[in-house]
Amino acid sequence: MARQEVLGVAEARRQLPDLLAGFSRGSADSVYLGAHRKAVGVLVPVRVYDELRGEREHAVEDAVGSLRAEGLEPSSVATELAGLFASGRITAGQMEAMLLAYHRAA
Template identity: 85%
Template structure:
């Protein structure tokens, strides 16, 4: 399924058992959900989701390690936001904006 193949709610509901079976057989293809051919969500196999979270965690660890190598420890707000990013609860852009707003206000 390509990104242009966006399933509407009714079609996704109808195909859900087949989609889950496909994931269970090892498919790593994502399924885009939305309306009017505009994707607003995506279903991914757990294996892909776990990989993405792992990549986020490694990126955060690398950034914190680079900062520590230069001397300072990450601030508590940076550590908290990095945790939210690693969990997939905020995007990299949101984390950056929140950190900038926090440090500008301080």
């Protein structure tokens, strides 16, 4: 998938009313934000964000269900990190690294 152009702060500020109007009209296009053509963030419509968050929550529910089917329960640390992942506060890679660090230290 090809990336869109990256808007700098000044350009994003100028285009923000039009971008929000596009989202209100149903546009699902993402808007990349950054500097020097390097994206550091992305602006997405709420419905796209909600869908992505729902997919994360569903993935966590599936993982917990698989554990329970094996007669196991996730640890309190795993449950906390899964919640952070599901809410979009950490990435899957960060969650994995934190879980590995926790279990190596234990």
